[in-house]
Amino acid sequence: MKNIFILYFTLILVKLLVPGEAYSQKDTTYRYSVRFGAEVSYPARMIFEPETQQYEASLDFEFSKNWFGAIEAGMIRVDIRREDFDYYSDGWFFRSGVDFNVLGREMLKNNDIVYFGIRYGYGKQVQGADDVVVSDGYWGTFTTSVEKTDFDVHWAELAGGVKTELFANIFIGWSVRLRLIVSGADLSPMQPYRIGGFGMGAKKTAFDFNYSIFYRIPF
């Protein structure tokens, strides 16, 4: 796992330090910009799954032509009440990484990007359960609780998606994410129900769609 992090940060560092292609004065298709985003699918999913509340915001900046640094962060709160247990969990997460725009610039006014990227993800949560009722079907039932404990998770992520400029500096976009846990979340007695920013806690891999609205501040 350590090796993955070293490789990951080395890649980013190399990309930041090495200037890459030099930009000529005539290259008007490129200018530094910062784009803020709000993830909109998590709030939409709350209509169907009110037990999980998740919010996420993002920031990306084009530090070199077609190369974007990206930071995404958010919070999660899970509150599940059933007849035989109450499960709760809350915490925060962030992802950081780099995207590469494969579309290039077709024309001056077109700021759309189609990108592929990598992310490192980290999440920290607490979880516990109250009023846990376990039955063996013969001897009777046993009521207990699971003490509040915290855990953290590291994951690696592949990203691909689109950001398209709807109006001047207002973007909408979707992305697909393939995630793989590299450390943590192997918990006894409770696997986390859902890991913020990752997905379901019972599996080491997760596949996700994200939809966001962005505002770009051009410099």
Next chain:
Amino acid sequence: MVEDKLSTDVFLLRKVIIFVVFIIIIPGCQEELCEDITVNPLRIGFYVTEDGEHAPYRVDSLSVKGLGHDSLLYDNRFDVGRVEIPLNVSRDSCSFLFMFPDKADTLKVFYERNLTLVSIECGFVAFFEILDLEITNNFIRSYSIEEQNVTNVNEEHIHFIFYSDPG
């Protein structure tokens, strides 16, 4: 001018469509049912020793009950080669009475309990780790612990070894 306006509108529409098409894929409401096993009984297989190997054995009839419990788990069941008995989730040990045609034996199981959240649909399930057994030797000669962990894997945890020529 009109063409320009039209092409801008088409351009905008195309973008909105790209976005909306993917919104439809948002996973919808899924009311899931519990499909996992929620009770993990202790499984005991019956054997005799033949040439140093465990060979399957079946008893003619058997009744089983938990000690301190009124109802029977097995009520005069005929031709039995394996039993499944639930461990008490409230305690760290429990005892069972095995009633054979002429004789009876008592089994006491000592274990550690681990509660596991199997899934949100199924809730919590008790897994056990067998620590020790105590058994009387009236009809059952000996035992062996084959698998210490009593989980949702369908396997025998204990072998009861019967006398080859009971009586």
